[in-house]
Amino acid sequence: xxxxxxxxxxxxxxxxxxxxxxxxxxxxxxxxxxxxxxxxxxxxxxxxxxxxxxxxxxxxxxxxxxxxxxxxxxxxxxxxxxxxxxxxxxxxxxxxxxxxxxxxxxxxx
Numbered sequence: 001x002x003x004x005x006x007x008x009x010x011x012x013x014x015x016x017x018x019x020x021x022x023x024x025x026x027x028x029x030x031x032x033x034x035x036x037x038x039x040x041x042x043x044x045x046x047x048x049x050x051x052x053x054x055x056x057x058x059x060x061x062x063x064x065x066x067x068x069x070x071x072x073x074x075x076x077x078x079x080x081x082x083x084x085x086x087x088x089x090x091x092x093x094x095x096x097x098x099x100x101x102x103x104x105x106x107x108x109x
Contacts, residue, residue: 014072015046015057016086017064017095025082026068033069040067061093 018026023034040046046057046067068074075083 012072014068014070014074015095016068016070016075016090017057017060017093018066018068018086018089019063020065022086022089023066025085029070029074029077031071032074035067035069037062037065037067057095059094064089064093064095 017037026034028034035043075086078086
């Protein structure tokens with residue numbers, strides 16, 4: 001039952017909002033798209049209500065200049081320090097589907 005709910009309500013991909021500083025630290029990996037925020041905002045795929053509701057990206061601070069469209073699990077492939085910085089930035093700019101910052105930190109112990 002829960003797995004069906006996840007299929008229905010969770011996007012098949014992940015979106016991460018980043019700024020120029022984080023952009024300069026990312027290596028392009030297979031399946032990942034780097035999209036300028038302006039282009040992202042105009043693209044019909046990302047205007048879909050199910051995706052918009054999941055990430056609440058209309059509330060994301062404008063300091064996020066780019067969007068990373070990544071396959072599920074991509075964030076786990078990043079080095080620890082970069083992963084922490086990307087996740088911290090998500091909370092800072094107000095992206096949806098973000099857990100408390102301590103959730104990521106507690107898994108390291």
